[in-house]
Amino acid sequence: MMLVIGLGLSLGGYLFAKTAASERADNQQALATKAYKSVLEQFLEEEVSMLSAIGAFYRATNEVTLRDFHTFANYLLGKSNFTQALEWIPRVPAVARTAMEAAARSEGLNGFQFTERSLSGKIIAAGERAEYFPVYFLNPLAGNEPALGFDLASNPTRLEAIRKAKNTGKLIVSGRIKLVQETTKQFGVLAFLPIYRNGRSIETLEKRRKNLVGFALSVIRIGELVKQSLSKEPRFKDFSVTVIDASAQGKDRILYPYDRDAEGSANLSDAILQMRTGSHQWFDIPFGDRTWSVIFKPAPGIPSEPGPWLVFGLGLLLTGFISAFIYSITNRTDIVKGLVFERTEELNKEIIERQQAESELREARDGLEQRVEERTRELSESEDRIRSIMENIVEAVITIGKDGAIETFNPAAEEMFGYAASEILGENVSILAEEPERSEHDQYIENYHRTGKGKIIDVGFREVRGRRKDGTIFLAELAINEIRGGRRRKFVGTLRDVTERKRAEKTLQESEARFRAVIDNSPMSILLKDCDGKYLMANREWHEWCNPEGREIVGKTVDDFYPEEHAKAVKALDKEVLETGAPVVREHRTPRADGTEITTVLYKFPVIGADGSIIGIGGTNVDITARVQAEEARRAVESRFRTVVNSAPMGI
Secondary structure, rough: HHHHHHHHHHHHHHHHHHHHHHHHHEEEEHHHHHHHHHHHHHHHHHHHHHHHHHHHHHHOOOOOOOOHHHHHOOOOHHHOOOOOEEEEOOEHHHHHHHHHHHHHHHHOOOOOOOEOOOOOOOEEOOOOOOOEOOOOOOOOOOOHHHHHHHHHHHOOEEEEEEEEHHHOOOOEOOOEOOOOOOOOOEEEEEEEEEOOOOEEOOOHHHHHHHHHHEEEEEEEEEEHHHHHHHHOOOHHEEEEEEEEEEOHHHHEEEEEEEOHHHOOOOOOOHHHHHOOOOEEEEEEEEOOOEEEEEEEEEOOOOOOOOOOHHHHHHHHHHHHHHHHHHHHOOOOOOHHHHHHHHHHHHHHHHHHHHHHHHHHHHHHHHHHHHHHHHHHHHHHHHHHHHHHHHHHOOOOEEEEOOOOOEEOOOHHHHHOOOOOHHHOOOOEHHHHHHHOOOHHHHHHHHHHHHHHHOOOOOOEEEEEEEEOOOOEEEEEEEEEEEEEEOEEEEEEEEEEOOHHHHHHHHHHHHHHHHHHHHHHHOEEEEEEOOOOOOOEEEEHHHHHHOOOOOOOOOOOOOHHHOOHHHHHHHHHHHHHHHHHOEEEEEEEEEEOOOOOEEEEEEEEEEEEEOOOOEEEEEEEEEOOHHHHHHHHHHHHHHEEEEEEEEHOOOOO
């Protein structure tokens, strides 16, 4: 009977201790997983912030030099050890390749050329293609030299990300790749942020493709990202990490290697499912257009708590001793009581130790909360750096939350609208707009949150009317972009006051209209060609002579409008003007489209560009047919008169 009771108590103590140990382990793993997720989110948010800052830098500057980029990139990189490099990737048409390579070498990049990787893995000169996306600005250069000049369009994975970023206008992250400069066994990914021509519309896919000038690029080493994130807290050393790209297919989904059992599975999806069960913790984290699944599990070889087995062993030992003692010495009650007292003390000690463990767990939780506060403070410091950049940009930059309330208002915005930041923060941004944008703004945001589709978000600059504090209305160009990083979501508006530019454009248009009126109403034929002899423009008189049906003339030559013999003579005059750089005047017969010929005085002259070189040929043609005919009639009359005089029988 005593043996049965002892075995029951031992088993009960074992189950109780095992349950408590399992709950402690699960709680510790859950807290560690939450902390590790926070670290990863912070790292990726800082990566997005760096690219956004480079994008704002390019939008605020007409031209960025190699030195400007290096200075700005050095400031952004800071303490980031997993970011391999920040790069500028220009879009280079095939015809501009030679000039771009020469320009890079002239800036100190000795030996710079466009390169690609051969089938054998060697770096060679890039082959011919319609356009290139080379690594042009690169920081830091040390350790990344093989990547300088590498054409990202030469690799399918990189090219897929380039096309997606160009077509969508959003931050795009590539699938896993082997970096050109990588010397260790780890994968990398590239984050592309498209940069478009300042002031150009990107409302449609066609306009985004046409106005793309390049990409701000971040190069991330996945192995270093995991290494740096695990080193943030000592407790992370007891866990291993697997990173999976949920947006990829097949083996390309694995960004950071997982254990051998998963690698040996016939089906990758089954392996991933097995890894997400049991004692593993996992979570999804967004990065650009991709979603990464992170599996967080105890590292192999970490011993489990011995407490449950110790309780069970002690219980069995106690039961054996008590049973043997009662069986052999039934009359020694005092000794039995003493043994029971000792065993009870041991159990009390176990309880005290468990209470101490629970106290340590509470202390660990408090420590986690403190570290979360520290991470929040670090993120705030990162935002302060970005805010410092925004406050020195010459364009007005305004950020709003998802509810439309103004969160930041830089000095350029204060100057443009007349509001101080202190009096405008928290107000709905529609206060700065004029109708119809003022009434429709909140509906725009509501529709975007509901459908995910925006008519005015991430479409480039568009023209709007703004309202200053004093009530005056002005014209501006506005670009609204959404920035996502981790769980945060906000919108950034960049504005330019274009009132003076519009006034100048109107003045130019009126001047051009007056010029055209003078040209078209001139009685002489006037035309303009480029140096290849292709027509650029012609006035109304020329069309009446040579092109009465009104065909398009831009890009056409004299061969399209004149007989072969006359076209040959005109081209000879053009050649003479280009070779001598001096005007040419000729009187000749000019064929008209109706088959008749007229006598004209042709005046050809060179068109000189701002740099003093000849950029085209101009010409005027005056119809002197009536004058020539009058001269011929006068000469005929004089001839007949002279004949009469000479034939007269008497002197005259």
